[in-house]
Amino acid sequence: MNEINVPRPNNLDAFWMPYSDNKYFKDRPRMLARAEGMHYYTPEGREILDGTSGLWCCNAGHGRREIVEAIQKQAAIMDFAPAFQLGHPIAFEAAARVADMTPEGLDRVFFTNSGSEAADTALKIALAYHKARGESSRVRLIGRERGYHGVGFGGMSVGGIGPNRKQFGALLPYVDHLPHTHLPAKNSYCRGEPPHGAELADVLENLVALHGAETIAAVMVEPVAGSTGVLVPPVGYLKRLRDICTKHGILLIYDEVITGFGRLGANFGAERLGVVPDIMTMAKGLTNAAVPMGAVRTGLRCSAGAWR
Numbered sequence: 001m002n003e004i005n006v007p008r009p010n011n012l013d014a015f016w017m018p019y020s021d022n023k024y025f026k027d028r029p030r031m032l033a034r035a036e037g038m039h040y041y042t043p044e045g046r047e048i049l050d051g052t053s054g055l056w057c058c059n060a061g062h063g064r065r066e067i068v069e070a071i072q073k074q075a076a077i078m079d080f081a082p083a084f085q086l087g088h089p090i091a092f093e094a095a096a097r098v099a100d101m102t103p104e105g106l107d108r109v110f111f112t113n114s115g116s117e118a119a120d121t122a123l124k125i126a127l128a129y130h131k132a133r134g135e136s137s138r139v140r141l142i143g144r145e146r147g148y149h150g151v152g153f154g155g156m157s158v159g160g161i162g163p164n165r166k167q168f169g170a171l172l173p174y175v176d177h178l179p180h181t182h183l184p185a186k187n188s189y190c191r192g193e194p195p196h197g198a199e200l201a202d203v204l205e206n207l208v209a210l211h212g213a214e215t216i217a218a219v220m221v222e223p224v225a226g227s228t229g230v231l232v233p234p235v236g237y238l239k240r241l242r243d244i245c246t247k248h249g250i251l252l253i254y255d256e257v258i259t260g261f262g263r264l265g266a267n268f269g270a271e272r273l274g275v276v277p278d279i280m281t282m283a284k285g286l287t288n289a290a291v292p293m294g295a296v297r298t299g300l301r302c303s304a305g306a307w308r
């Protein structure tokens, strides 16, 4: 074990860690010093297998020279370019390259700084899209129990993890949730897409009956949910959700922040699971997590002003 000289912070209280037991951590700090390939290394030089790929984000492994060099090169040429009324050719090239990876029809990209911001942006695009088409009554957003869509107000509101939500008051109005698809009593020991649960998508029809389709803007789900266990969708579930959305003019949004960039064995979950949404969010693997960045892809057309 080679020790790595990383100075121990002398004020651990200065940094409040997200989703962490701060008291426990600060009593027994567990620090990482560096990473390479599929391993992290502690300051004492202990090698740790990175079984979650960072946090489902270092898809290409840690410390890739190509990525390090690209970041160094660009920072030296131009460290920042404003995006309002000014452009930089590489942003357009990056958008075109992401378009090549996403299903046909999702041909426009809006870049963001994180998966959370991408989730909120996708919800805003859905609202703005309906308004631009004269359907301004479509303001209701539907998420799913056990869903995670980051830490912005939109993502938290459609997200369905109770402990993440309950400290923050009422969150957004006009939000409802579909049931989750975790059915261990019926689906234990199955491989791949579980056989039971497609009918849970039909609860969207109940919400349409309750609220009226003309009030519902979008449904947002992770194609494979990943924050309360890895929940693969039941056979036929996404297709049913897609069909009900199409029937009622509701936009289907996939949060592909952790399912993108090869993580399911295809570029995105939409491709792997064979059901294409109207809007797709991504982040993490987009830059191998080396630069904080997210994106929203959609084929919808809307006036540029309305999307800001």
Ligand SMILES: Cc1ncc(COP(=O)(O)O)c(C=O)c1O
Residues within 6 Å of the ligand: 055, 114, 115, 116, 117, 119, 148, 149, 150, 151, 222, 226, 227, 255, 256, 257, 258, 283, 284, 294
């Ligand atoms: C499905 C999903 N959506 C959104 C996010 C938020 O992404 P970020 O941490 O980049 O804000 C995450 C993060 O883990 C996620 O798993």
